[in-house]
Amino acid sequence: MKIDNAHQxxxxxxxxxxxIARQLAWLYALSASVMLIFASGFLYWVLITTLExxxxxxxxxxxxxxDLILRAGNTEALEREISQENIGFSNSxxxxxxRILDESGRTLYEAHGMDREIPPAVFPDPNQLTGKAKKWRSxxxxxxxxxxAQTGDNDTNRPKRLIHVALDETGEEILVSRYERYLIGVLxxxxxxxxxxxxxxxxxxxxxxxxxTRAAERITASQLHERxxxxxxxxxxxxxxxxxxxxxxxxxxxxSRLSQFSADLAHELRTPINNLRGEAEVALSKLRETNEYxxxxxxxxxxxxxxxxxxxxxLFLARADSAQTMITSLTMDASTEIRKIIAFYxxxxxxxxxxxxxxxxxxxxxxPILFRRVISNLLSNALHYTPVGGEITFSIRSMDGGIEVGxxxxxxxxxxxHLPKIFDRFYRISPSRNIKTEGAGLGLAIVKSIVDLHRGKxxxxxxxxxxxxxxxxxxx
Numbered sequence: 180m181k182i183d184n185a186h187q188x189x190x191x192x193x194x195x196x197x198x199i200a201r202q203l204a205w206l207y208a209l210s211a212s213v214m215l216i217f218a219s220g221f222l223y224w225v226l227i228t229t230l231e232x233x234x235x236x237x238x239x240x241x242x243x244x245x246d247l248i249l250r251a252g253n254t255e256a257l258e259r260e261i262s263q264e265n266i267g268f269s270n271s272x273x274x275x276x277x278r279i280l281d282e283s284g285r286t287l288y289e290a291h292g293m294d295r296e297i298p299p300a301v302f303p304d305p306n307q308l309t310g311k312a313k314k315w316r317s318x319x320x321x322x323x324x325x326x327x328a329q330t331g332d333n334d335t336n337r338p339k340r341l342i343h344v345a346l347d348e349t350g351e352e353i354l355v356s357r358y359e360r361y362l363i364g365v366l367x368x369x370x371x372x373x374x375x376x377x378x379x380x381x382x383x384x385x386x387x388x389x390x391x392t393r394a395a396e397r398i399t400a401s402q403l404h405e406r407x408x409x410x411x412x413x414x415x416x417x418x419x420x421x422x423x424x425x426x427x428x429x430x431x432x433x434x435s436r437l438s439q440f441s442a443d444l445a446h447e448l449r450t451p452i453n454n455l456r457g458e459a460e461v462a463l464s465k466l467r468e469t470n471e472y473x474x475x476x477x478x479x480x481x482x483x484x485x486x487x488x489x490x491x492x493x494l495f496l497a498r499a500d501s502a503q504t505m506i507t508s509l510t511m512d513a514s515t516e517i518r519k520i521i522a523f524y525x526x527x528x529x530x531x532x533x534x535x536x537x538x539x540x541x542x543x544x545x546x547p548i549l550f551r552r553v554i555s556n557l558l559s560n561a562l563h564y565t566p567v568g569g570e571i572t573f574s575i576r577s578m579d580g581g582i583e584v585g586x587x588x589x590x591x592x593x594x595x596x597h598l599p600k601i602f603d604r605f606y607r608i609s610p611s612r613n614i615k616t617e618g619a620g621l622g623l624a625i626v627k628s629i630v631d632l633h634r635g636k637x638x639x640x641x642x643x644x645x646x647x648x649x650x651x652x653x654x655x
Contacts, residue, residue, distance in 0.1 A: 207377030278343035403431040443605030499628035514540040539575035556622040564590035581654040593641040
C-alpha cells in the first residue's frame with residue numbers, strides 16, 4: 180500500500196487495518212481454498228470409501244463361492260478354485276489368497292505360498308468379527324485385507340470348515356498414495372492460483388475507486404467547477420460519484436459565498452475607515468477651533484458606532500452558523516412580544532407617518548430575545564422602505580405544527596430577480612434604495628439565521644410599487 184504521508188495515516192492493527200484490495204484478495208483466496216479443500220477431501224473420502232467397499236464385496240463374494248463349493252462337497256472344484264483364483268488377472272493390482280481349515284485349525288487347502296506370507300494366526304476370529312474385514316501388513320511390507328468365515332455350524336451332516344480369504348491391496352495402497360500426492364499438489368497450485376486471481380480481481384475491482392481518488396486529487400480550491408462524470412463508473416460507485424459531485428456543488432457555493440462575503444466585508448469596512456482617516460487628516464492639516472474638533476470627534480464616533488454594530492451583527496451570524504449555538508425556547512405570546520417592538524419604534528413610525536398594527540394572537544415556542552430581534556429587524560427594514568402615509572401590518576396565525584408570523588408593508592417593493600438574494604449578507608438591491616438606511620445589509624441575513632436556529636421557514640413575496648410580505652413559520 181502506497182503511503183503518501185505517514186503522519187496522516189492512522190494505522191489500525193489487524194485485518195481491519197488492511198487495504199480493501201488486500202482484504203478482498205485474502206477473503207477470495209480463503210474462500211477458494213476452503214472450497215478446494217472441501218471438494219478434494221470429499222473426493223478423497225469417496226475414493227477411499229468406494230475402494231474399501233469394493234474390497235469387502237470381493238472378499239464376501241469369495242467366501243460365498245467357497246461356502247457353496249463346501250456345501251456341494253466337491254473337493255476337486257475347491258482345489259481348482261484356490262489354485263486358479265489369480266489366473267487371468269496377472270496384470271491386476273488385486274491378488275487374492277484363500278485357505279480352508281478344518282475344525283481343529285489344520286490347513287486343508289490353501290493358495291501356493293500363503294502359509295509363508297499370511298499365517299492363519301493373523302486372520303480375525305470369525306466368532307467375533309463375522310463378515311468384517313481386517314487390515315494387516317506383512318513382514319514384507321505388503322498390505323492385506325483379511326476376512327474369515329466359518330461354515331457348517333448348523334448342519335450336523337457337514338463338517339465345520341474355516342475359510343480364510345486375503346486380498347493383497349498393496350497396489351491399491353500405492354495408487355492411493357499417488358492420488359494423495361497429486362491431490363496435495365493440485366491443492367497447493369489451486370490455492371496459489373486462487374490467491375493470484377483474488378489479487379488481480381481485487382485490484383481490478385478497486386481500480387474505479389483509485390480513478391475516483393485521482394479525479395478528486397485533481398480538484399483544488401481553484402477548480403471546484405470540475406465534476407466527476409458518473410456515466411463512466413460501475414453501478415455501485417455511481418451514487419458515490421453523485422454524492423461527491425453534490426459535495427463539490429456545496430463547496431463551490433460555500434466558497435463563492437465566502438469570497439463574496441469577504442469582498443463585501445472589505446468594502447463595508449473600507450468606507451468608514453476611509454471616512455475616519457479623511458476626517459483625521461483634515462483635523463491635522465491645520466489648527467482648528469474647539470468646536471471643529473468636537474464636530475470631527477462626533478462624526479468619528481458615528482463611524483465607530485457603525486463599525487461596532489457591524490461587528491456585533493457579524494459575530495451574531497458567526498455564532499448562529501456554529502452547530503454549537505444554543506437557543507432558549509420558551510412558550511410566549513407572539514402578539515405581546517410584537518407589540519413591545521412596535522411600541523419601541525412608535526416614535527420613528529410617527530415621525531414618518533407610517534401606521535404599524537398587529538393582528539391575531541397565538542402562543543409559540545421561541546427564544547424571546549432572538550424573536551424580538553427578528554421583529555425589530557423586519558420592522559426597521561419595513562420603515563426604511565415604506566413611504567409617508569404607508570402601513571405596516573404584523574399578522575399572527577396558528578397553523579398545523581406551529582405558528583406563522585407575517586410582516587407586510589406598503590413600501591416600494593422588490594423586483595423578483597432580487598428576492599432569492601435578499602437574505603444574503605451585505606446584499607443590497609441598489610444604492611438608491613439605501614439612501615435612508617444606515618445598515619450594512621445584514622438585517623435580513625440575521626432574520627434568516629434566527630429562523631433557521633428555530634428550525635423554522637421563511638418566505639418572501641413582493642410586488643414593485645405595492646409592498647413586500649415576509650412570512651415566518653416557527654414550529655411548535
